[in-house]
Amino acid sequence: MSTRRIAFQGELGANSHEACSTYFPDHQPVPHATFEEAFEAVKTADCQLGMIPVENSIAGRVADVHHLLPSSGLKILAEKFKPIHFQLMANPGVKLEDVRTASSMAIALGQCRKTIRRLKLKTEAVGDTAGAARMLAQNPDPTRAAISPALAAEIYGLEILARDIEDEHHNTTRFLVMTADKQPQPPPFTAPCITSFIFRVRNLPAALYKALGGFATNGVNMTKLESYQEDGAWTATFFYAEVDGRPEDRGLALAFEELGFFSERFEVLGVYPADPFRTRG
Missing domain, CATH: 3.40.190.10 (Periplasmic binding protein-like II)
Known part of the structure; x- marks a missing residue:
């Protein structure tokens, strides 16, 4: 191993x-x-x-x-x-028509509403999708099933009664x-890249607007911008952002220079290849 x-x-x-x-x-x-x-x-x-x-x-x-x-x-x-695919699984030998209750993480139950409603099942929310499978294996019950990934059935010795029961297959x-590597190997130069970073703007009027202006003027595509609070403080808002490209690109380098001028903290969290999944239709 x-x-x-x-x-x-x-x-x-x-x-x-x-x-x-x-x-x-x-x-x-x-x-x-x-x-x-x-x-x-x-x-x-x-x-x-x-x-x-x-x-x-x-x-x-x-x-x-x-x-x-x-x-x-x-x-x-x-x-x-x-x-993400969810499977309805039960103890070995249990028939689908015998099942009355399905357990899983609340978010998984919500993503399988149509099947749950069609089978007229009661639901029980637990803390983890795989945990639902483990608990069912430890406490066999012919009237109960778990909604979990297929790997959970394999690990805990359960049988899949209905496959891919999620409402939305996308x-x-x-x-x-x-x-933990502070300087991981950079992605191939030819690969489309994503750069993730965090920043906190200075206490200036319209600081966020000014900090982000460089991305527009330098033609940098920002794909994500989210705010979050650090340590429960309401006065200091951090932003997590992702952009296309790498810091060495001229446009992004200029945008980062402008961002840095209006920020009191700025840190690149990673530069990595864009997953090909992004370009699928």
Whole structure:
């Protein structure tokens, strides 16, 4: 088995576990109860990489992640988009018509409403999709099923009764791959790139407007701009942003120069190849 490890938040069999196995099959996936613990595992070199979900095409931004990125001391090495599929699974030998209740994470139950309604199932929310499968395996019940990723059925010895039951089959989660390397190897020069950064503007009138002006005047495409509070303070608003290109590009270099003039803090969190998923129709 590989000695290289990749940290994720959640239980074995979760979507993040599937993402680790899909994109880094040579790394051993290591589960952690919280995002903080997953970040710390990478920071302390217990794991070489971290697989962190940041947004979902249906549910939006993953809570608690953005404010952890700059404080973690880690860098973004890559982005990965993973289609999300949910399976209805039960203990071996259970028939679909016997199932009365389905358990899963609340967000997963919400993304499978049509199937749940068609099968006339009651629902029970639990803290983790894979955790629902684990609990069902530990406490067999012919009237209950779990809604979890396919990997969970394999790990916990359950049988899939209905496959890909999500309402929207374009449901996709975007993951960031994190590393403790302060200067990770730069992406190939020919590859389209994304640059992620955080900043906090100076206390000046129209500071945000002025700070962002350089991106427009230099033709830089900003694909994401989100605000968040640090340490619960209402007076200091940070911004997390993503742009096309790399800091060495003339347009982005000039935009960053202008941003820096109007910001009291500015930090690049990562420069990494744009996932080909972005250009799919």
